[in-house]
Amino acid sequence: MVKIENLSVEYGGGNCALKDVSLEIKEGESVALLGANGAGKSTLLKTLAGLCKISSGSVEINGTLLERKNLRKIRSDIGFVFQNSDDQLFSLTVEEDVVFGLRNMGFDFQKSMEIAGETMASLNISHLANRSPSRLSEGEKKRAAIACILAMKPKILLFDEPTSQLDARSTRLLCELLKSLKGTKIIATHDLKVAGSVCEKAAVLDNSRLVKFGNASEILSDEKLLFNCSLL
Numbered sequence: 001m002v003k004i005e006n007l008s009v010e011y012g013g014g015n016c017a018l019k020d021v022s023l024e025i026k027e028g029e030s031v032a033l034l035g036a037n038g039a040g041k042s043t044l045l046k047t048l049a050g051l052c053k054i055s056s057g058s059v060e061i062n063g064t065l066l067e068r069k070n071l072r073k074i075r076s077d078i079g080f081v082f083q084n085s086d087d088q089l090f091s092l093t094v095e096e097d098v099v100f101g102l103r104n105m106g107f108d109f110q111k112s113m114e115i116a117g118e119t120m121a122s123l124n125i126s127h128l129a130n131r132s133p134s135r136l137s138e139g140e141k142k143r144a145a146i147a148c149i150l151a152m153k154p155k156i157l158l159f160d161e162p163t164s165q166l167d168a169r170s171t172r173l174l175c176e177l178l179k180s181l182k183g184t185k186i187i188a189t190h191d192l193k194v195a196g197s198v199c200e201k202a203a204v205l206d207n208s209r210l211v212k213f214g215n216a217s218e219i220l221s222d223e224k225l226l227f228n229c230s231l232l
């Protein structure tokens with residue numbers, strides 16, 4: 001579903017955020033993206049969503065090469081839940097936010113409302129439909145932001161630090177939700193417990209390079225690896 005080969009990404013001024021990263025993620029797999037601050041996690045997610053320019057190497061999403069002319073197709077397969085829900089929610093009500101993406105996809109108003117209603121119900125946020133996103137708790141905002149993305153039924157879900165602003169209870173509820181979501185998931189997180197409870201695989205980035213990719217429970221019990229990568 002995601003095939004990354006020798007990927008390097010540089011920001012301006014020769015700042016190399018990803019160096020020679022190769023990994024393959026199969027359909028339906030959930031992968032935790034681990035790494036210290038600045039390791040390159042967000043850059044990798046943004047690159048998969050077509051938001052960062054590839055300096056060298058290649059990325060294939062669902063069999064389509066990630067390049068400018070294929071961006072529309074790639075973006076229809078990808079749903080990106082940003083770290084900060086406020087970057088995703090901008091309408092007067094939660095329902096309008098969920099409907100927005102569906103209308104952009106070409107669904108008529110009635111069908112968009114129908115899908116939005118079903119999606120909000122599946123996330124237990126129907127009671128928030130007419131609330132202003134700006135007045136929700138962080139946990140509620142996160143669910144609303146996820147609803148906006150899930151409504152569009154992407155094949156691949158990208159989450160950047162989904163639990164970073166949540167308390168223990170909201171984190172646990174969100175983990176349950178993340179586990180229940182179907183599809184391929186890539187979750188960048190600093191929280192090793194979240195990684196262990198939600199993901200079957202893990203990828204460890206250190207200083208822009210992929211240093212380990214494999215079974216999550218094996219990686220999470222490798223204290224030496226975690227320590228060397230500043231994760232412990």
Ligand SMILES: Nc1ncnc2c1ncn2[C@@H]1O[C@H](COP(=O)(O)OP(=O)(O)OP(=O)(O)O)[C@@H](O)[C@H]1O
Nearest residue numbers: 011012015017035036037038039040041042043044
């Ligand atoms: N827009 C940008 N312009 C220039 N350099 C950037 C930009 N965004 C990130 N970087 C640099 O790229 C490197 C990787 O950053 P990235 O945000 O991908 O790391 P991260 O693993 O997500 O970190 P964190 O855990 O702190 O969110 C860092 O050195 C960072 O300073």
